[in-house]
Amino acid sequence: MSxxxxxxxxxxxxxxxxxxxxxxxxxxxxxxxxxxFARLADxxxxxxxxxxxxxxxxxxxxxxxxxxxxEQTLYHTAMVRRGARRALVVADMPFLTYQxxxxxxxxxxxxxxxxxxxxxxxxxxxxxxxxxxxxxVEVGIPVMAHIGLTxxxxxxxxxxxxxxxxxxxxxxxxxxxxxxxEAGAFSLVLExxxxxxxxxxxxxxxxxxxxxxxxxxxDGQVLVIHDLLGLFEEFKPRFVKRYALLAQEVRRALQAFKxxxxxxxFPTEEHSFRLKPEEAS
Ligand code: KIV
Numbered sequence: 001m002s003x004x005x006x007x008x009x010x011x012x013x014x015x016x017x018x019x020x021x022x023x024x025x026x027x028x029x030x031x032x033x034x035x036x037f038a039r040l041a042d043x044x045x046x047x048x049x050x051x052x053x054x055x056x057x058x059x060x061x062x063x064x065x066x067x068x069x070x071e072q073t074l075y076h077t078a079m080v081r082r083g084a085r086r087a088l089v090v091a092d093m094p095f096l097t098y099q100x101x102x103x104x105x106x107x108x109x110x111x112x113x114x115x116x117x118x119x120x121x122x123x124x125x126x127x128x129x130x131x132x133x134x135x136x137v138e139v140g141i142p143v144m145a146h147i148g149l150t151x152x153x154x155x156x157x158x159x160x161x162x163x164x165x166x167x168x169x170x171x172x173x174x175x176x177x178x179x180x181x182e183a184g185a186f187s188l189v190l191e192x193x194x195x196x197x198x199x200x201x202x203x204x205x206x207x208x209x210x211x212x213x214x215x216x217x218x219d220g221q222v223l224v225i226h227d228l229l230g231l232f233e234e235f236k237p238r239f240v241k242r243y244a245l246l247a248q249e250v251r252r253a254l255q256a257f258k259x260x261x262x263x264x265x266f267p268t269e270e271h272s273f274r275l276k277p278e279e280a281s
Contacts, residue, residue: 018186021206029221030224033076035079036083041087042086047088056068066154078115091121097109122146123136123143126147127176134184145187177201188208190202195214210222
């Protein structure tokens with residue numbers, strides 16, 4: 001059956017995400033860092049592909065996201081964009097590409113949109129990024145905001161810790177959520193906050209909230225693709241559900257290949273080329 005022209009086939013846009021919240025339709029986002037996984041996620045009907053700066057950890061093997069560069073973001077986002085037919089592509093702006101000044105943020109975020117074809121950017125932070133968000137939106141750059149556990153502040157937090165545990169911290173997060181919406185952010189990631197707070201913020205806002213470690217009451221959910229596919233085994237945060245155990249499967253396949261080569265079972269003549277009769281002489 002053709003899905004041409006149907007809601008299922010239409011590209012996901014920034015206004016469509018906001019409309020999904022109004023319709024009560026859940027938003028599903030995963031991270032992607034290359035063409036192949038972007039394409040698979042897009043084919044699976046995932047609505048948003050986030051080129052997360054988590055690439056520093058799951059792709060590069062670093063302990064934090066802090067060293068990721070603008071050049072890496074440009075490189076990975078362009079690959080993801082080529083794999084996305086329908087999904088909205090959001091580039092996660094790396095540490096120090098948007099915090100130094102509003103002008104620098106506009107230049108760097110603008111480069112990401114111009115050079116990669118991404119549809120939007122994500123920036124971490126609360127009141128300290130409100131003016132930047134406002135200016136980015138004014139010049140036409142859609143912004144996904146991100147509060148709660150913002151990994152670029154990992155050292156200030158003293159680790160990857162749940163945020164919003166005190167009444168004061170919860171009030172501050174609510175104030176930040178409203179300020180970011182007012183500045184024009186089209187959605188808000190809530191990371192590692194108590195589910196009661198995530199629910200309250202979600203009910204308070206007109207823009208959709210997308211949770212990770214924020215419980216079931218947000219408008220959407222995001223997971224790091226390596227976590228949900230069981231590819232990243234070094235640690236598993238409490239909020240991760242593994243939908244496959246691909247690391248085990250990859251090891252099994254590679255061991256089977258190694259054994260076949262070592263024992264002469266691969267390649268067989270079937271996997272080989274023969275000379276054509278006219279080439280044989
Ligand atoms: O970098 C990332 O993957 C993220 C998500 C976890 C929201 O920011």
